[in-house]
Amino acid sequence: MMFRVIFALLAVLWLAGPLRAQTEYSSPAQQRAANRKALKDAEKQKNQYQDSHLGVTRQSLRAGNSTNQPRKKDGRNKYKYDHEGVPRVLPTAQNMIPKLRPIRRAPKKQPATPAL
Numbered sequence: 001m002m003f004r005v006i007f008a009l010l011a012v013l014w015l016a017g018p019l020r021a022q023t024e025y026s027s028p029a030q031q032r033a034a035n036r037k038a039l040k041d042a043e044k045q046k047n048q049y050q051d052s053h054l055g056v057t058r059q060s061l062r063a064g065n066s067t068n069q070p071r072k073k074d075g076r077n078k079y080k081y082d083h084e085g086v087p088r089v090l091p092t093a094q095n096m097i098p099k100l101r102p103i104r105r106a107p108k109k110q111p112a113t114p115a116l
Contacts, residue, residue: 026034082088 080088
């Protein structure tokens, strides 16, 4: 039984070696250099159209940032009716906060005082 466990463990470790080779570490400086090279090569190509999905901002490409862009402040939240003509009613902030009941603890029992 122990032989099978050791054999299975060695087989898994042996197979995990080639899988590790599919990814390689690259520092942020190497990534920037590769990006500059790719952009320089892309400028040499003659394209009839521009890929709009490649037009991203520097802010969205920063490490650790989301790709979501800031929402437009064009007054969309002030619309009083939706696309079907139904009035748009937003709940108040007080209704959105869950109401918590206070924890009531039983009063501590006072130790009995000895009668003198």
